[in-house]
Each structure stands twice: as structure tokens, then as C-alpha cells.
Amino acid sequence: MSDVAARAGVSHQTVSRVLNAHPSVRPATRERVLAAIEELGYRPNRAARALVTARSTTVGILTVGNAHFGPASTVLAVEAAARAEGYFVSVSSLAAYDAAAAAVALDQLVDQGVDGVVVVAPLEDVAHVVDDVAPTLPVVVVAARPGVPTTSPARYVCVDQRRGAQMATEHLLDLAHTAVVHVAGPGGWFDAVERAGGYREAMEARGLEPVVVEAGDWSARRGYEVGERLAAEVREAGGPTAVVAGNDYLATGLLRAFWEHGVRVPRDVSVVGFDDIEGSAYLVPALTTVRQPFAALGQAAMRTLLQERSGQQPGRPGPPSHPHQRPERGHDDGPRVAAVIEPELVVRGSTAVPR
Known part of the structure; x- marks a missing residue:
């Protein structure tokens, strides 16, 4: 200088x-x-500036260690929001989905001197680790965790996963389907738990019996394996006429299995996914799904982190950043939930009235 x-x-x-x-x-x-x-x-010299200002202008991101669409898209959204605020990001990925791995990864981020941490790993084990973190720096968790403890040092932001599954199920019920099955994501994931809960609530509200099939993971391969079993049931009298898949990958596997077994979508069975991954509009048929506004989610996470760092309580939600995005809303889950953002149902060719 x-x-x-x-x-x-x-x-x-x-x-x-x-x-x-x-x-x-x-x-x-x-x-x-x-x-x-x-x-x-x-x-x-950023290191010298950090010594003078006691700020590293770096945000740590703790995330899962693979390419799950939801967490990966959220990480990109948080990174974009951080850069817009003049922050760099340091990403630490979990090698295993357990408390020990989460504790090590979180400690590594704290040791780097980050100004705060955004956790993009919607897992029960990770949430319990965050609950035990001494509040030495702001922590924001991106997860639809029900009943966040008031003693947790973290703030939570999320897309309303439960409402998204309700919307998907209600869409099928409004088409006059009554035998609707849910293919659920893996246990231990808040997203999977909340989506299964939303499906059950929508079915029970219409006086219908929920039927949940556990897929075990989020992959198209598992969707295909479940679809092979469901294909035989679809052909039977009284079998399912519609499926709500836990995510678009599971739905993609279902579509492949149904096609191979001569089950026509949506004539024989309707299928709804979740996430609106790139390419879902170009499947055959194009996939009806629930879209998550990841850009708004990243902005909410970063805004909450900055408010926590400055000692402010998160303020009222702002307007949508573009005309097709629904605004985030407050949540009654307790003071630790800063923002819940509405998902959007995208109706395409994979759903129709039952035959």
C-alpha cells in the first residue's frame, strides 16, 4: 500500500x-x-485486514459430500448471496453422514476463522451437533427441522417441504385420484420426513389411507427398483393410480420402470416429483414437480447470518426477487426459525385424471 x-x-x-x-x-x-x-x-492482504478488523469476510459452508440436487443447489445459492455481500466462502463437505464427521467438519471451519457458518446438511445427526456448538460465531442451518429447540444456538431457514408435499398430493387428489402412494426419501433427512408428513396430512384430510414406500435413498436407481414393484400393483384392481415421489431422481427411476413394464404415464398412473431438477421438463412425459426457490433460500440464509453477526433479530421478510417467486413468510415453529419460503407446484404432462 x-x-x-x-x-x-x-x-x-x-x-x-x-x-x-x-x-x-x-x-x-x-x-x-x-x-x-x-x-x-x-x-x-486479506489476512492482515482480518487482524485489524477482526473480520475474515469469509463464510463457512458445511454440506453433504455428494451431488444431491437440493443441497448442491442451496450451496450455490448461498455462495452467490455471500459474494453479493462481499464475502468469500469456504466449503467443508461431510465424508460420512454422522455426528462425528459433522463435528470434525464444523471444527475445521471454526478454526479457519470464518465469520459465520451456513449448514446445508438437512440431517438429524448434523442438527444435534449444531445444538451443542458453543455460540462463538453465528450459525444458520438450511433445513426444514420441525420443533427447533429454543436452546439451539443456530437460526434456521428453509423451503416449506411439508407444504410442498401437500401441494403435490392435493394436486393429484383434485384430479380425482384416491389411491396415491408416496415413495419416501431416506430416514434421518429432514426433507424426507417433512415431505412424508405433508403427504400423510393431505391424504388424511380427505379421509384417505396414506401408503408410504421407503426408498432408502434419493437415487434414480432406488426409484427404478421401487417402480418395478409398483408396476405390478398398478395393473391390479384397486392398485395405486398416482405416486408422489420424494424427489425428481426417484421420480425419474419410476418413469423408467413403468415404461419398461408397459405402464403408461399418466394414462395408467400419474407421477409427481420434488425439486424441479434441470431436465425434468424434458422427460417423457414432462414431470410435474415441486419447485424450490433456491436463490431466495440462499439470500435468506445470508441475510440471517449477517443479522446474527450484527446482533440484530431477523426482520420482516422482503418482497420476492423476481415475479414468479413466492415471498418467504414467517414461521410459528419458534424464535429460532428465521424464514420459511413457499415452494411452487409446476404442473406438466406426468399427471392427469385417473383412467
Whole structure:
């Protein structure tokens, strides 16, 4: 910085003001300093700045260690929101889905001196680890966790997974389906638990018996294996006429299995997914699904983290960032839930009235 000041013929403080976009610097002086920075290839020393300001301007992200669509899309959204606020991100992925792995990964992020942590791992074991974290820095968890303990040091933001599954199920019921099956995601995942709960509530509200088939994981392979079994049931009198899949990957496997076994979608059975992954509109038939507004989710997580860092309580939700996005709403799950964002049902060709 001293070299830049000497080259531009200004003081060290003037260079600092230019770097921090202070309005008191005259335009001509600012241009001269910027030209000197360009000539010398100067880059601010972030480590030194962190020592002075006690801020690293880095946000840690703790996430699952594979390419699950929901968490992966959320991580990208949080990273975009962080960069928009002038923060860098440091990502730590879980090698195993258990408390020990989560504790190690979280400690690693804290040891890096991050200003806060966003947890994008909607797992019960991870949530319990976060509950035990000493509140030395802000922690925001992106998960639809029911009954967040008031003693938890973390704030929670989420897309309303339960409501999304209700919307998917109600769509089928409104088409006059009565034999609707839910193919559920793996146990221990809040998303899977909440989606199964929303399905059950929608069925019971119409006086219908819920039927939940456990897939065991989120993969298309498991959807295919479940679909092979369901195909025989669809052909039977009184068999299911519609399926709510735990996510789009499971739905994709179902579509393949039904096609191979001569079960026509949606003529013989309707299928609804969850997430609206890229390409779901180009399946045959195009998949009806529940879309999650990941950009709004990332913005809510980052906004909550910054509010926690500044010691403020999260304020009222802002308006949607684009016309097709539903606004986030408050939640009655307790003071630790900062924002719940509404999902959107996207109706396509994989659902129709029962034959």
C-alpha cells in the first residue's frame, strides 16, 4: 500500500479510502490511485485486514459430500448471496453422514476463522451437533427441522417441504385420484420426513389411507427398483393410480420402470416429483414437480447470518426477487426459525385424471 501511495503521490490513508470506496476522495485522485494499483499489481492482504478488523469476510459452508440436487443447489445459492455481500466462502463437505464427521467438519471451519457458518446438511445427526456448538460465531442451518429447540444456538431457514408435499398430493387428489402412494426419501433427512408428513396430512384430510414406500435413498436407481414393484400393483384392481415421489431422481427411476413394464404415464398412473431438477421438463412425459426457490433460500440464509453477526433479530421478510417467486413468510415453529419460503407446484404432462 505504501508503494501505491508513493507511485500515486498520495498518502497511505488516501489509498485506504480508495480501496474502501470512501466518498471523500476526489475523482481525479481516485483515478490516479487506481492506475497505480493496476501498474503495481497490488492486491490487499486479506489476512492482515482480518487482524485489524477482526473480520475474515469469509463464510463457512458445511454440506453433504455428494451431488444431491437440493443441497448442491442451496450451496450455490448461498455462495452467490455471500459474494453479493462481499464475502468469500469456504466449503467443508461431510465424508460420512454422522455426528462425528459433522463435528470434525464444523471444527475445521471454526478454526479457519470464518465469520459465520451456513449448514446445508438437512440431517438429524448434523442438527444435534449444531445444538451443542458453543455460540462463538453465528450459525444458520438450511433445513426444514420441525420443533427447533429454543436452546439451539443456530437460526434456521428453509423451503416449506411439508407444504410442498401437500401441494403435490392435493394436486393429484383434485384430479380425482384416491389411491396415491408416496415413495419416501431416506430416514434421518429432514426433507424426507417433512415431505412424508405433508403427504400423510393431505391424504388424511380427505379421509384417505396414506401408503408410504421407503426408498432408502434419493437415487434414480432406488426409484427404478421401487417402480418395478409398483408396476405390478398398478395393473391390479384397486392398485395405486398416482405416486408422489420424494424427489425428481426417484421420480425419474419410476418413469423408467413403468415404461419398461408397459405402464403408461399418466394414462395408467400419474407421477409427481420434488425439486424441479434441470431436465425434468424434458422427460417423457414432462414431470410435474415441486419447485424450490433456491436463490431466495440462499439470500435468506445470508441475510440471517449477517443479522446474527450484527446482533440484530431477523426482520420482516422482503418482497420476492423476481415475479414468479413466492415471498418467504414467517414461521410459528419458534424464535429460532428465521424464514420459511413457499415452494411452487409446476404442473406438466406426468399427471392427469385417473383412467
